[in-house]
Amino acid sequence: MAFDTPHRDYSLTGPERDRAIERGLVAAEWYHSDIPRKDMKALMTRRDQPAIRDTILWIALLIGTASAGILLWGTWGALPFWLAYGVLYASASDARWHECGHGTAFRTSWMNDAVYLFASFLQMRNPVSWRWSHARHHTDTIIVGRDPEISVMRPTDFTLKALAFVGIPSAFTAFATLLRNATGRYGPDERDYIPDSDLPRATVWARIFVAIHLAAWALALATWSIIPVLLIGGPRIYGTWQMVMTGLLQHGGLAEDVLDHRLNSRSVLMDPVNRWLYLNMNYHVEHHMFPMVPYHALPRLHALIRHDLPPPNPSIRHAYAEMIRALVRQRREPGYHLRRALPPTARPYREDLHDAASVPQTPAA
């Protein structure tokens, strides 16, 4: 039977928010796989060493590729270095922003905070508001009207999603948001998840980030060279594709308004390079179920609970094929979502947690 569901309002202040509250989907109880406390403690244990190693490598590669790009400027030999620099700047920074925002990358707090601020700048994200945004994303994951980080809304606009791979319009909207925040202005969605007490701090950081970007532009004009902008800000256009490629897979084509991360998140097996850039966030069901487990322990967590999860997609290509089929179908049936088979060892989907609140659907005429 085909179902039809009206287009939904993904804002945080519209009728969907009230519906989510009424349906008991807000700050609700979520399903978790069982893990003995002893194992969980071992998984949660914080260490500095893996993140220090990965951060040194990341910074060294940023400096190395940028230096090579500048030295070879004017030759085709510069191109691969700029492309690599862009990915390290605009894609790898997303994973560092994310992990340090959770405070799990390093054991030492100031290291998390320092890398978080640096990565926030590279991402053109206000470090204060995005910390609150991401906390909400973990409270109400893919709950329409509550989650500010739903990146694949129904029905999918495939043209916009294709443009996202080259930072359009996200790089421009991100900078416009920083500019707006720098003048102390916040939209209704931002005000929904940022406490008033933190708005002045958000304004200060927005001003600092905007000033650095404007300085790069000023330097480019003063030297009549594009290099300052290729180094600062520009990578949000030419290096963002890997972040989008991996990010769309996190929840795309899966369920909305459910309270079991196995239904709304996707784990994908990836090659070592993408896993390093992405800091193991390919284990996304596991991350959402247990966000206090550091990135370096996610493969161990996956091994421990894989019997209770739908099998991960075996590759990025496989995951895209599955997701795109679902997104195409959602254009005809916005209420459709993937529902992946669980292994026989798994506990059933906890649909009882959200069943009473399921999206009302009416048979299509």
Place this chain on the structure above:
Amino acid sequence: MSDWVDVCAEDEIEEEDVIRFDHDGRTFAVYRDEGGAVFCTDGLCTHEQVHLADGLVMDDTIECPRHNGRFNYKTGAALRTPACVALATYPARFNAGRIEVQV
């Protein structure tokens, strides 16, 4: 002043760990630090009502398992957003091989 309430045997909480303790319709978190000393706070994160006993004890801090907000479980102070409001703390002690709290 309220009475001391029995929680569990001393060895039921490992050093640098926490357990949940429910009493009289309220929920608490009872900790032991690296040196073995015992502490007690409210059991739910002040940010979003998540049981802290599922979180991670590191040095003097407890980290909420959902959003990684942190508190000093000895003083109750909120140390890391999204935790902004301090936890209430309660006296805790050892008594004849048992852990007791005054809540």
